[in-house]
Amino acid sequence: MQTILIVEDERDLAELLSFNLEREGFKTIIATDGLEGLANVGHCQPDLVILDLMLPGMLGTDVCKNLKKSERTSHIPVIMLTAKGEEIDKVVGFEVGADDYVVKPFSSRELLLRVKAVLRRTNTESVSSPMLLFGLIMIDTDRHIVMVDGEEIFFTSTEFKLLHTLAQRPGRVQSRDVLLRDVWGYNFVEDSRTVDTHITRLRTKLGSAGDLIKTVRGFGYKLDLQ
Template sequence: MGGVTTEQQQRGLVLVVEDERAIADLVRMYLTRDGFGVHVEHDGTAGLAAAQRLRPVACVVDIALPGIAGTELCRRLRGAGDWTPVIFLTARDDEVDRIVGLELGADDYVTKPFSPRELVARVRAVLRRAGGDPGAPPPRTVGAVTLDPLRRLVSVDGAPIHLTSTEFDLLAHLMSRPGRVFTREELLASVWGYASHSGTRTVDVHVAQVRGKLGGAATLIRTVRGVGYACDD
């Protein structure tokens, strides 16, 4: 195979960990077409080592892998303080798989069979969230929580907390308009960038994760029963 192009170097390297070689080859082809460099591993143990060695810009990881499971791979990365965006591939539309993955700090998931174009779009979306916006507004503080959109940092009473890129964007969206109630469908469209038929349970899991990390400041996010969530001023 040829070397990595300049465009691929600019887009960055995506690590794909998938034991079904036909799927891995398809994902590699579409990511490469979109300008990414791609490294593929076929088991979880090798995938974890590659993630630690190569420092990819994003990881696409099957949940069911030989060696160690994709969920364990993600757990070990997060436990080591590595917040590289992770997108899980799951073999069935199993809510348990999705929730466990999201609770471990994954940024998104795609259910097999999937559209390769959709997967590439999801990768680009998590990278946009992780990369920040040079034109971002100044830091904002609500209660004990301060969020800096440009540096993508969050602190509670001055102590930093670690959020995934998706968790950060969810909190930033809620804090952008304190008191405004956002429906789950609005949050899914604005933060994740896809339609509500993808399942609003994703929003609930991420809100729970953010609340857990905010600790005593978790009351900042208010549940509006039957509607969605709001950030209290």
């Protein structure tokens, strides 16, 4: 049974989320402030965290930063849950490592679909070969490890999936819509900036090897040695 940690200071909403998730077969844990949520992640190692942005004790952005900079917890996917729906707020959420972003008010069905999509792309291996090599980049799909010129680089689950997807299709241009479908697991075209933000993070983390990710203006991206 997969465990989901809900970090939400509105107790009624947290309990509603817990009820709906447990009805779908998940185990849930509730934390009502940022520090408690961070402590719970360390103790129970959940499969996914649903994280409110505005929390007492520690903001959700700071909780997410702490999770993503730790080797023990960087692989745990995070869905930001917040009333702040401006584009800049979403960009900030993705920049600190969130895997998805749901704006209040939302339907329980929408959240459940997003939870399942994030868990599916985190847990599913889509290629038969456990190792992909591309220039200085080595991707170990079995262990979810990326090495650049012999040095291990830590990626979130979504960053790993995005790089993995591009590496499986070398030299082939991938549109933002295709990447949203194949990496995020569903279509939300209005949030295509999500892809751009994650590509920027990939390039930064890959260092000089980030130049292998090419922008095709007006269309999308490709991983190419040329």
